[in-house]
Amino acid sequence: MSKEIWVFSEKETLQGELLGAARFLAGQLGGKTAALVGGEAARQEAAFRQGADTVYFWQAAEGVQPEDCLATLVQAARQYQPAVVLIGATWSGKALAGRLAAVLGRSVITDVKKFQVQNGEIEATHLILGGGAVRVEKPLAQPLIATIGLGVFEALPPEAGRSGDVVALDFIQPQTRWALRERKPKPPASVNLAAARKVVCPGRGVQKQEDLQMMFELARLLGAEVGATRPLCEGLDWLPRERYIGVSGAFIKPDLYLGIGVSGQVQHTVGITESRVVAAINKDEEAPIFQQADYGIVGDLYQVVPALIRALQARR
Amino acid sequence: MNIIVCYKFVPDPEDMQVKPDGKISFEGAEWIISDYDLMAIETAVRLVEAHGGKVTALSAGPQPLSSSKGKKDVLSRGPDELVLVVDDAMQTADTHQTAQALAAAIRKIGEFDLVVFGEGSADLYFQQVGLQVGELLGVPVVNAVSKVSVEDGRVVVERSTEEDVQVLESSLPAALAVTTDICQPRLPSMKEILKAGKKPVTEWSLADLGLDLQAFRSTEVLAVRPPEQVERKRIKITGEADQAVQQLLNYLSKEGVL
Numbered sequence: 106m107s108k109e110i111w112v113f114s115e116k117e118t119l120q121g122e123l124l125g126a127a128r129f130l131a132g133q134l135g136g137k138t139a140a141l142v143g144g145e146a147a148r149q150e151a152a153f154r155q156g157a158d159t160v161y162f163w164q165a166a167e168g169v170q171p172e173d174c175l176a177t178l179v180q181a182a183r184q185y186q187p188a189v190v191l192i193g194a195t196w197s198g199k200a201l202a203g204r205l206a207a208v209l210g211r212s213v214i215t216d217v218k219k220f221q222v223q224n225g226e227i228e229a230t231h232l233i234l235g236g237g238a239v240r241v242e243k244p245l246a247q248p249l250i251a252t253i254g255l256g257v258f259e260a261l262p263p264e265a266g267r268s269g270d271v272v273a274l275d276f277i278q279p280q281t282r283w284a285l286r287e288r289k290p291k292p293p294a295s296v297n298l299a300a301a302r303k304v305v306c307p308g309r310g311v312q313k314q315e316d317l318q319m320m321f322e323l324a325r326l327l328g329a330e331v332g333a334t335r336p337l338c339e340g341l342d343w344l345p346r347e348r349y350i351g352v353s354g355a356f357i358k359p360d361l362y363l364g365i366g367v368s369g370q371v372q373h374t375v376g377i378t379e380s381r382v383v384a385a386i387n388k389d390e391e392a393p394i395f396q397q398a399d400y401g402i403v404g405d406l407y408q409v410v411p412a413l414i415r416a417l418q419a420r421r
Numbered sequence: 422m423n424i425i426v427c428y429k430f431v432p433d434p435e436d437m438q439v440k441p442d443g444k445i446s447f448e449g450a451e452w453i454i455s456d457y458d459l460m461a462i463e464t465a466v467r468l469v470e471a472h473g474g475k476v477t478a479l480s481a482g483p484q485p486l487s488s489s490k491g492k493k494d495v496l497s498r499g500p501d502e503l504v505l506v507v508d509d510a511m512q513t514a515d516t517h518q519t520a521q522a523l524a525a526a527i528r529k530i531g532e533f534d535l536v537v538f539g540e541g542s543a544d545l546y547f548q549q550v551g552l553q554v555g556e557l558l559g560v561p562v563v564n565a566v567s568k569v570s571v572e573d574g575r576v577v578v579e580r581s582t583e584e585d586v587q588v589l590e591s592s593l594p595a596a597l598a599v600t601t602d603i604c605q606p607r608l609p610s611m612k613e614i615l616k617a618g619k620k621p622v623t624e625w626s627l628a629d630l631g632l633d634l635q636a637f638r639s640t641e642v643l644a645v646r647p648p649e650q651v652e653r654k655r656i657k658i659t660g661e662a663d664q665a666v667q668q669l670l671n672y673l674s675k676e677g678v679l
Contacts, residue, residue, distance in 0.1 A: 196565040196582045203516075203552030204562065211639040212515035215547040228643060233545050234434050238445050241644040281561040283589035286577070291586055303678070327679070339601055346602045352546060353457070353601060361678040370435060378651050382678050384669060390657070399654040400672050402665045412662040416670055 107186045108136025109159070111248075113178070113201070114193025115171040117151055121260035123191045123253055124156040126220060128261055130189060131158075133222035141181070143174050143276070153268050156261040161185075163274040170285065171197040172204070176277035179208050185272075187248045189227065191217075194252040206250045214242050214251040235352035236375025294347050296330055298355040303329035303363075304380075306350060308373070309336050310366020310387060310406055314343045319410050320365065326417040332357065334373045350376040366406045369394030386410065422474035422534040422571065422593070426465035427523055427551070428458035428495065430486045431544040439647045452485040454495055457546075458539035459606040464569060464599050465537045466499030472571055477530060481506035481514075481522040487624060496617035497609035503620065504530060508627040510634050518637045520553035525630040527558060535576060536560075536596040548598070555596030562596040563589060567603050 110130045112123035120140060127138040139159040140152035149160045163177050182190065182205070192202040194216055206213045218239075219230040226243055229251055233240045298304060305324040307317060317331075324331045331348060338349035350357055351373040358379035365386045367373065374397055377383060385398040388405045395401040402409050436450035454462075465476045478500035480486055487507045496503055506526050514522065527536060536558070538551030548564065555562020567586070568579035576595050580587045609617075627634055656672070658665045673679045 196580070199548055200552050200562070200564050203549045203564075204556040206517060206549070207520060207553040207556035210517065210637065212517040213547070213549050214640060215516075215549060232648070233645070234437055234445075235543075235546060236648060237434065237437055238645050239648045240642060242640045242642050244639065245641055246639045280559065281591075283561055283563055283578075283591045286588040286590050289579075289586040289588065291581065291584070342605070353540060361673065361676075371437070372434065382673065382676050383653060384673065390659075395657060396655065397651070397653055399676075400656050400658065400669055402658045402669055404659070404662055404665055408662040409666060412666040413669075416663070416666045420670070 107188055108134050109139050109185065109187045110134075110136055110189045110191065111139050111141055111161075111187040112157070112191045113141040114195070114198060116193055116195060116255075117148070118260075119193035119195070119253075119255050120152065121155040121263075122255070122258045123193055124152070125260045126217075126253060126258040127189070127191055128156050130220055130222065130227065134188065134225065134227075136188060139187070141174075141178060143169070143177070149271060150268075154263045154265060156264075157269060159270045159272060161272045161274050163276040165276055168285065170283075172201045173279045173282060174276070175201060175204050175208075176279050177274055178205055180277055181274050182209060182248060189249045189251065192250070192252050194254040199252055202250055202252045209248070209250070211246065211248065211250050214244075214249065216257075217251045217253050218257055232375070235372040236378075237371035295345055296347050298330055298332050298348065298350065298357050301330035301332075301357065301359050303327050303361040304332045304350070304357055304359045305329045306332040306334065306362060306364045306367055306377075307337060308334040308364060308367030310368070311337070314341070316407075317343060319414065323410060323414055323417070326414060326421075327361075327363075329361070329363070334367055334370075352376070364394055364398070365410060367394050368392050369397060422469065422472050423477070423532055424465040424469055424474065424535045424537060425477045425479050425527055425530065425533045426462050426500065426537045427479050427554070428462060428539065429455040429542045429544075430480055430482050430491055431455045431542060434543050443646055445645050445647065452488065452491060454491070455539065455543040457541055457543055457601055459498070460601055460603050461537045461539040461599050462495070462498050462500065463604050463606040465535070467604065468535070468569070468571060474534070475502070476500040477502050477504060479504045479506075479523065479526055479530070481508070481511050481519060481526065483507070483509045483512040492622055493614065493617045494609075496620045496622075497614040498606065499613065501620060503622045505622065505624045506627065506630065507624050510627055513642070514634060515638065515640045516547050516549040517553060517639055518634045520550050520557055521637045522627060522630065522632060522634065523550065523554050524557035525632050526625065527554070529625070529630060534593045535571075536594070538596070538598040540598060540600050551596060551598035558594075558596065560594045560596050561591040564598040566597045566599045569597060569599070569603070
């Protein structure tokens with residue numbers, strides 16, 4: 106059986122990180138790495154530089170979507186029998202992984218955070234329950250199909266001038282296809298929480314939408330962005346969805362996270378674990394957020410937040 | 422048009438407990454419709470309200486799925502009928518096994534124009550099943566759909582990707598997974614709740630579908646455990662607000678994060 110570790114991502118940065126993971130697996134299993142690359146020949150060199158031993162390459166016509174390579178990948182997987190197929194977890198990548206898995210009769214291990222190899226068997230660790238639990242799985246059949254998000258594995262240092270074998274694949278027209286009518290710019294994001302150094306995060310303890318004004322005032326004085334828990338963005342609709350921190354929302358890594366009236370449900374806190382300092386204000390002393398905070402004020406936010414605003418104004 | 426909307430029935434993730442031995446438990450948890458699927462149900466119901474036709478809700482899962490409360494809940498949200506694949510073997514099904522069960526049920530239901538899924542399940546959030554079902558059915562399938570309309574027998578969607586919004590179009594039948602912001606699910610009215618009890622419900626087992634789930638198993642779960650906790654200082658400040666605030670600011674200032 107082949108011990109080739111394949112990677113596919115339409116994004117070159119992610120492709121490099123996938124090759125970092127692939128090189129680790131190939132080293133442990135005594136196999137080789139290969140990148141699946143469509144389109145321009147220049148992308149072959151990039152894949153070699155990033156650590157691919159082999160590049161499977163197909164010419165793709167203008168306007169071909171990443172997922173349109175499905176039939177090409179299915180044919181290649183059947184012919185060359187890879188041990189593992191790692192796919193970058195963009196929306197297109199997730200779709201491609203699922204559809205490839207369906208055709209090959211495999212499940213997909215999604216958003217892998219870590220690989221280990223024990224006695225020649227791969228073990229993949231990923232999150233379930235919105236990050237509330239970690240699950241370790243192993244494949245029972247080849248290929249293992251897994252998706253990996255951006256920034257999880259480290260790319261290898263690029264090696265200029267590195268090369269390898271190019272295997273030419275015929276592009277096979279997909280059986281089903283969505284026609285692209287147009288591309289529109291995304292509505293401008295009002296906020297970039299992922300890049301924020303400080304984040305003030307109101308939660309369900311806030312009673313009225315108007316009360317958010319004092320959160321924005323506090324954020325202004327701290328030089329912070331305003332995030333939120335899910336109910337405020339989906340359900341109450343007080344804030345746009347971009348401000349929502351947690352599962353299916355933003356994962357943040359600020360120097361300071363300040364949760365206000367946040368209870369600390371795992372669906373939210375999974376998004377803040379990489380904060381350097383976590384502070385919280387909540388009137389319920391038993392609120393789970395205090396277990397995950399460095400500093401917590403037990404008190405009514407309607408007294409504490411105005412006091413905090415006054416104190417920050419006085420310090421200016 | 423005939424729309425099938427798939428949903429998952431899950432133990433409420435908020436009822437998860439970590440036992441002293443580090444095991445994860447859902448003992449005594451309430452089972453609910455996975456909340457991301459409420460938007461899928463609403464999307465299907467709105468399309469049928471606009472174009473006429475029928476919404477069939479479909480789910481596959483272990484025994485709690487057939488609870489009368491669960492059936493009523495989904496039917497009070499607008500679907501015209503309900504089909505359930507109830508089998509305890511679904512408890513440990515991986516994404517592909519679940520997709521096989523749903524695809525088999527859809528084939529047995531028969532004709533459809535559209536199959537709608539949510540963004541991911543509230544418990545596992547693997548975001549895989551809809552894509553696999555679409556592919557197993559051999560119809561065009563797409564994820565990240567933030568807007569959908571049906572025009573002249575074709576489905577037009579907006580797909581919010583990392584860079585832009587793609588406007589995509591396909592013939593019917595097709596399958597979609599919708600994002601959580603596609604719409605705001607309605608709260609069931611008293612009238613809908615009363616009507617729900619009278620709507621047709623069909624229950625099948627995996628055997629009724631001629632399906633041996635074991636034949637489709639391709640992954641094995643080795644361990645489930647709580648994630649490693651980040652060590653936090655857990656300093657609690659109590660007392661009068663102005664003083665508490667000064668204490669907090671002193672701590673934060675020492676940390677260099679003010």
